[in-house]
Amino acid sequence: RVLHNTFIDVNETGTKAAAATIGEMTQKAHIARDLNFDRPFIFMIIDERTKLPFFIGSVKDPQTDDAPQPPQQQELQKDEIRFTVVDADTGELIPLDDDHPISINTAIAYHTEHGDVMTGPVYIISENPYIVKDDLARHFNADVFSMSVSPYHLPDGYTLPDDSISWKKNENGSGEITVRLKKEAQALNDGEIRYTVADADTGALITLNANDPLVVNVRTYSPKYSDEVSETSSTTHFASAMTANPFTVKAFEKDSDIAKFAAEVEPGTVPAGYTLPENAVTVTKLENNKYEVTIRLKAMSELKNDQVRFTAVDTETGEQIAITDDNAFVISTSISYNTPNGKVSSGPPIRMNANPYIVDSFAHHFDADSFSMGINRVNVPAGYDLSSMAVTRHGNGSADVVIRLKPMKALKEGEVRFTVADRYTGEPVTLNKNYSLLIYTDYIEQPDDPVIGLPVLTLDENPKTFANYANCCDPENNLHPVVHISSLSGRYELKTNHMQMTKHSNGSYDVRILLDEIIYVPNS
Structure with a gap:
């Protein structure tokens, strides 16, 4: 049922008024998981016997409460023109008024048998957006038509980029004219570096x-070594972590002697959703050791609502x-929702068998x-260890998850690297002189005792690499490594598929040994 209540209370402390519409639901059985409301509301669960609330929460619609909503565009009538002035990087409207207008010039010409007929009205835009009754749209297809923004009437702090103005004609004869202005970069102080990251295709800031943060590594070289770029010739080497865009740091003195400056992205x-193309970094040197570093990244395909890449x-x-x-490899998840009937939990594993992988x-x-x-x-691919994982949410409800894997040291030909991990946690098992594993070599077919003449390996550190052992891991030689059970010392046990072997292109091997910890349960 729906109840409505209003009151006005007047007393010596003042006056207060309130109004509320209450939707009351009584449900003794299962409550639907999704309850849809058309506006924000306060939600209470009340115990029927005591009439006391045991849950009070505020629920809101993120699409109307959190996300900025674009202004409603008025529908244009025939022979109306709408001028819109936006920030070229953010797409936001730029405030205009009578004291800070912009001026738009036009040039229109028609070729006739009596010569050219020309006109060129000027439009002063003092509000944004600005709608004017004008048949300008019919001239968009003239023999000559062009528009330009006067550089002498621009909002403070803005400049004119290339292709700053565009126009289109609507089906009903109205027209849309969009002006894009770019924020003027703040002047650099002596010795400062400004990093800017932009989309390689659109030029928009990322x-x-x-x-x-995105990390940029910088090297500078002294005049003495200006012709040879090497570790020994570097006079300065530092990294800048970009936590904003643009990002400015003070790096040098005005009179620092710098012959070469090199920058590269770590x-x-x-950032998630982008790749690093070749020649992504451009460096511009200004006077007094000021530098502009521009980084252009290539955007991956756009995700749909609720997709995760x-x-x-x-x-x-x-x-x-x-x-x-x-x-x-498998990405494990743990998800739970609190409902009136208790907690609802799930945790679907995500098997990533392609890269990128979209869910x-x-x-x-x-x-x-x-x-x-x-x-x-x-689960991570052989030769790698997990470094970090980062999630980036997008405005359309999608998300990017970047899994950063750190490569282990490359193996030489004939080498074998053993890595020992707990199967359940994935964490490395601590190996040392007090607790080590013994590895012997056995025949794949007709296994028996260790092959005579081949050494027994001691894993007293994790990981550990052995030279010239790859032949003992090659199935073509009917040989494979085996964990000596006695060396487990009762702490761990071996179960099915406890050894994973990956052969690399140069004939080396990564061998991963998975141990299952023995859990002792008291008799009581």
């Missing part, structure tokens, strides 16, 4: 996550790691009452 820090990248190269069914209808779970996800180190 929003950076302050908790997951590949593993590229998982991308695994190499932290050293920034490149996507090749992932197939052969080296797929539909998943991003909304990030707003669950409890949400977590992680990767068991056991």
Whole structure:
């Protein structure tokens, strides 16, 4: 039932008034998981016996309460023109008034048998958007038609970029004219570096996550070594973590002697949804050791609402790691919602067998009452270790998850690297002189005792690499490594598929040994 209540209270302290509409639901059975309301509301669950509330919460619609809504565009009538002036980077409307208008010039010409007929009205735009009754749209297809913004009448702090004005004619004969202005960069002080990150295709600035910054490595070289770029010739080497865009740092003195300046992006820090193309960094040197560093990143395909894209990248190269069914890994999730009937939990595992990997209808779970996800180190591709994971939410309800994997040291030909991990947690097992594993070599067919003449390996550190052992891991030689059970010392046990072997292109091997901890349960 729906109740409505209003009151006005007048007393010596003043006057107050209130009005409320109450929707009351009585439900003794299961309550529907989704309750749809057309406006924000306060929600209470009341105990029927005591009439006391045991849950009070405020619920709001994020699409109307949190997200900025674009202004409603008035529908244009025939022979109306709408001028809109926006920030070229953010798309936001730029305030205009009578004291700060902009001037738009036009040039129109028609070729006739009697010569050219020309006109060129000027429009003064003092509000934004600005609608005027004018048949200008019919001239868009003239023999000559052009428009330009006067550079002498611009809002403070803005400049004219290339292609600053565009126009289109609507079906009903009205027209839209859009002016894009670019914010003027603040002047640099002596010795400062300004980093700017932009979309390589659109030129728009890219929003950076302050908790997951893009890192730029900078090297400078002295005049003495200006012709040879090497570790020994570098006079300065530092990194800048971009927590904003643009990002400015004071790096040098005005009279610092710098012959060469080089900057490159730390590949593993590229923002989610973007890739690092070749020649992405442009450096412009100004007077007094000021530098403009522009970074252009390539956007990946746009995601649809509620989609999540998982991308695994190499932290050293920034490149996507090749992932197939052969080296797929699992991302575990834990999701729960608090409902009137208790907690509803789920945790679908996500098997990433491609890179990038897109999951539909998943991003909304990030707003669950409890949400977590992680990767068991056991699952990551051979030769890598988990470095970090970052989530970026997008305005259309989608999200990007970047999984950064750190490559382990490259193996030489014939080498074998053993890594020992707890199967359940994925964490490395601590190995040392007091607790080590013994590895012997056995025949794959007709296994018996250790092969005579081959050494027994001692794993007293984790990971540990052995030279010239790859032949003992090659199935073509009918040989494979085996964990000596006695060395487990009763702390762990071996179960099915406890050893994973990956052969690299140069014939080396990564061997991952998975141990299951023995859990002792008291008799009582």
